[in-house]
Amino acid sequence: MTKPLFDNPAMRRAVWPVLLGLVVIGAWEVCFRQFAVPVWLAPKxxxxxxxxxQQWPALLGxxxxxxxxxxxxxxxxxxIGTAVAFLFVQSRVIESCLMPWAILFQVTPVVAIAPLVIIWIHNTTLALVVCAMLVAVFPVLTNTTLGLRSVSxxxxxxxxINQATRWQELIRLRLPAALPHFFSGLRVASGLALIGxxxxxxxxxTGGTGAGLAWQILQAGFQLNLPLMFAALFLITCTGLGLFCLMSLLSHYFLRHWHESAQ
Structure with missing residues (x-):
């Protein structure tokens, strides 16, 4: 006898948040229509x-x-984060020398260093990638380092005792122990990369054909076009949610057969 649909834990985790979201959106629409909230103040x-x-082609670009x-x-x-974490595990001296610099980059707001990066790197796309990478690299570095050291x-x-080489110890012992921490770092880093x-x-x-969603938000703010602003924010939110779900699926795929966190 098959179980009812909502008795499945996976279905409950997927369906209930969607239902709650639909209820919130419906209440938002009804309340704003009932109280005649102007669209320039908050859109429905x-x-x-x-x-x-209407503006899907521009928003999609x-x-x-x-x-x-x-x-x-x-x-x-x-x-970069994984490579540096492997380097840290090989030498405490290297870790003590480089970790303060990694912390320095992490605590420095990207808003403060982005103008310098954009001035130094003339390619706009590359400059944006470097800025976002500086925000996202720290969780990968710290979580992977912690995982590589979290062995019995x-x-x-x-x-x-069995005279294993450093390479054998890294691949066969430390790397499997680091995977749960590594995927945890990926979930955090994917969101931070989007924020960066x-x-x-x-x-x-930057505007024009190479403009991202942030430019759409800026333009909408200048024009007081709040529906466009919310539409761009909606796409950013969906992107972050999609990246988090993808990293969670990867973590479940690699850990489901042997680690307690995915069972």
């Missing part, structure tokens, strides 16, 4: 949907620009 969901439909910068920055952050001392001694890309676009203020 129907106003936002109309702008998405800006969406692809922001998504491209986000994905490039995210991949660069993963490569007894297992480390066992590997060394949007903030860098705000600072750069």
């Amino acid at each position: 969901p129907s106003d936002i949907a109309a702008v998405l439909y 800006s969406f692809w620009v922001t998504l491209k910068v986000t994905l490039l920055a995210f991949m660069l952050a993963v490569c 001392p007894g297992l480390v001694n066992l590997f060394r 890309a949007v903030v860098a676009e705000f600072v750069a203020g």
